[in-house]
Amino acid sequence: MLQTNSTDSADLAPPGATPTTDTLARRIADFGTLAEALDYAALGRKGMNFHDARGTLVRAYPYSELREDSLANARRFVSLGIKPGDRIALIAETGAEFAAAFFGAVYAGAWPVPLPLPTSFGGRGAYVEQLKIQLKSCDPTLFLAPGDLAEMATEAAGGVPVRDWATLPDVEADGSDLPVSDPDSIAYLQYSSGSTRFPHGVAITHRGLLDNLRAHGVGLNLDGADRCISWLPWYHDMGLVGCLLSPLALQVSVDYLKTEDFARRPLAWLDMITRNPGNSVSYSPSFGYDICSRRMSSQTRAEDRFDLSRWRIAGNGADMIRPDVMQAFVDAFASAGFNATAFCPSYGLAEATLAVSLMPPGEGIRLELVEEAELSGGECGTGEERPRRYRAVVNCGKPVTGMEVEVRGADGAPVSDRSIGRIFVRGKAVMVGYFRDQESTDACLSPDGWLDTGDMGYLSRGYIFIVGRAKDMIIINGRNYWPQDIEWAVEQLPGFKSGDIAAFAITGPSGEETPAVLVHCRVSDPQERGRLRDDIRERVHAITGISAIIELVPPRTLPRTSSGKLSRTKARSLYLSGEIQPYDIAA
Incomplete structure (x- = not known):
């Protein structure tokens, strides 16, 4: 599937950034491997753009330059003794160094394993302990970290070689040919956000990844003027797959704000969207929209600072979608041109690579009221002395291309439309399993490929509604x-x-x-x-x-x-x- 971008790129890129459009025909992730996707993206002029806490462009990083750096890193990894199938753990700091190390691992046939940055909760000790547990789980041959975290990384490594990725250029590159990955080989390991005490390394193949990335491009109806803007962390599936790998495989330029900078200055995210002269595609969990609404001063008019009229896809995902939060955001920013139909609710999980469902663009937030007795598995009104109470449940869209969805009851059989049960999904994008954890894999993944998501919800006229996590x-x-x-x-x-x-x-x-x-x-x-x-x-x-x-x-x-x-x-x-x-x- 090809799409030629004909819009004048000079009119649709922030000053100094990689262009939003160029003459390279768009391919919708129809590649065999992730390396092939970067090889193709590098033929154009698009790429990644890194911004500081105020949203000022610090570095433009074309995909062509990323490919060159990644190939050099791959040869350095080979020189360090890295073999196909070895794991390379990386602290997922938003920046060119991580991207070049991640794709360097891919070109070397190794499995990159993004690991989290420190959070404000728990302090140094908790962070080091989390790294120790995840490193033990993925058993890497090499651990890469930014210089300011090298001490904590070394403390957590337990004998695994640790290297500051800024020193990778000091390693002499191996001159031999690089291995060629098979589409069914593992592309990377992804730890879900809750992977702390009992980590589950989700193993995703190149074929499964590209299948899901293609579904992104088809589901979002990509336009020639689209540009991605993101503050999401690269150690989380929505940040890594949705805002790093997907734009590359779909040849879309991206503007990045570091997650910690967003936390300090959340409205810088909206400033970047305002400065984008093209169409913006940008995702966030509910709390990102919530913090922006709360940060708006009652003395400041949104229309005096922002222009959100070109925000085409305002994605929602990664957590339960809060209709009250979404409405508060509309109330705060409608005067700045934000259109509520830009909201694009979605549902997904790392075990399915990322996307399971997407709301068709332009349909916005749609709600259904569900009586609490239905949510709790009872019959409406039976034996009730108090008034009925309802919860507004958000429509999370339709299954993406290549994904099957079933809702099953306690007996394991599919239930009828609008009946609440456990959600199961099947498709090429579903993981091959948890790394070195067959027991956990067997507990959620059937021999015929159906994944028990652990989420509860229902189907209604082909749309998916999520009501909560079964374990909660x-x-x-x-x-x-x-x-x-x-x-x-x-x-x-x-x-x-x-x-x-x-x-x-x-x-x-x-x-x-x-x-x-x-x-x-x-x-x-x-x-x-x-x-x-x-x-x-x-x-x-x-x-x-x-x-x-x-x-x-x-x-x-x-x-x-x-x-x-x-x-x-x-x-x-x-x-x-x-x-x-x-x-x-x-x-």
Whole structure:
């Protein structure tokens, strides 16, 4: 499938950046391997562009230059004794050095393994421990890190050779021919954002990756004026696959803002979209949209700073999509030209490479109201004394090209339309398995290729609706409750935002399950804390009908995954172990 870009590139690129368009005919990821995709992209003038915290261009990095650097790195890896199938672990810092090391590993036939940067939660010790566990899992031959993290990398490595990737040019390159990868060989290992104590290295083949990247291009109806803008981390599947590998395989130029810079100055993301004279394609989890809405000053008019009228695809994914957050974003930025139809909800997971479903461009956010009894597996209205309550569930689009989706009941059989069950997917893009973990692979991947995603949802007229994670469900007296419903109830109280609340079940003295809710508290007065706890308890009971244990905890206490999502599992573990200490409030 070819598409010729005829628009004048001089009119559609930020000053000094690689062009949005050129004369190279677009190929929609129809390559055998990732190396072939870079070989082709390098024939054009497009590429990667790295920006500082204020969104100012620091370096333009054409795909042709990336290929040249990557081939040189591949020969250096061979000189260091790297063989096809060896793993090369890399700290995934957004920048040219990581990209050239990642693709250098690909050209050498090795498997690059992106590992996370430090997060604000847990400090140095927790980060080093996470690296130790993931390194033990992937068993790399070489570990590459930026210079400022080399000390922590060495501490975590446990004997694995560590090299600052800035010193790679010091290695004499091997002059022999590089190996040629087979489409069915492994392209890379991806650790999901929750991979901490029990890491699962997702093994993705070149064939599976390119199949999913092609689905991106088809599903997004790529336009000749499209340009990607991203702050997403490269150690997460949406950042790595969706905003690094996909643009390259589809020959799209990209503007990057480092994730840590976005965290400090989130509106710089919107500034970059404003400065893009072409059409913007940019993705974020709900919390990215949320923080931008909250950062808008009531004294500043969005239209005075931003022009978001050319934002064609405003992707949503990587977490439960929050309709209230999306509406708040529209309210904050409609005056700056943002069109709500640009929202593109999606659903995916690392075990399926990335994308399972995409909303067709232009359809925006669509909701269905689902009665809570249906969500919890009961029958609507049966034995109910209180009014029915509903949750708005976001339409996550249609299965992408090449992906089959089934919703199955407790007996394993497919259920009818609009019946909630467990979501299974099958396609070329589904992983071949977890690296060196056959037991976990067999637990979720059937011999005929069906992957149990662990997510709950339903199909309606060909569209996919996600209602939650099966493992997060709280079961009280035989009834199911979603932690999101409890958390959202608390968020309706003044002063709270997404990520301030974690709900989960704990086991009581008699073996019964009891819901516990941990809430970030920014109030210092003991009496005010007591009133706040009572207000939260009443709110949870009013919305859900259950009585929960409410614990107020210091701000920034609740743990997050490496991609920024709330980790309920880790919060529960830390609470039960005593590592999360609630405030002492008199009854």
